[in-house]
Amino acid sequence: DQQVKQNSPSLSVQEGRISILNCDYTNSMFDYFLWYKKYPAEGPTFLISISSIKDKNEDGRFTVFLNKSAKHLSLHIVPSQPGDSAVYFCAASGVTQGAQKLVFGQGTRLTINP
């Protein structure tokens, strides 16, 4: 039962262009969403989050969009830089999941090409 899905295992983008990573969820009780970034041999690091009362949150080059009716969120990175090459995980939480449990997607490997 995959409640959070990232259907693209990998994405390749040219440096300077926009990277768009997508995530779908099935549980309508999720009310808080996060994106994490992971480099090889390191733990994931928090990138950006969004509450379900918003549809957009921006932090520098990173913007997360939430479409609750479609149960879909996306992460936009613009402009993309070589250091953005990593695996990106979306995650979700909701009160019924247990107060603190984050449910993660399978991850999307982003490669930024020079």
Next chain:
Amino acid sequence: GAGVSQSPSNKVTEKGKDVELRCDPISGHTALYWYRQSLGQGLEFLIYFQGNSAPDKSGLPSDRFSAERTGGSVSTLTIQRTQQEDSAVYLCASSLGDRRSPLHFGNGTRLTVT
């Protein structure tokens, strides 16, 4: 400041042996989580501690898995009679305890069961 520390970073063990994985959370973080990532998979929730108690251990795959946390700080995850399917990267994370506080992950312990 110091991040989440996990040891060992790598562990190779024979099937049937017991292993113990250690996690040192960020000082002052009341919440502690264990996740694991199998090859090509997302992060799978195992157990969550608030202080020394574990309100949610729903992700532990079998009774061979157990975890404890002492002094509201260090946690150990023990896997008894290891099986090859236990091979994965085991990730520990800590947070301030509020549901929306980001998780800070360690670099993980890569467990290989031969």
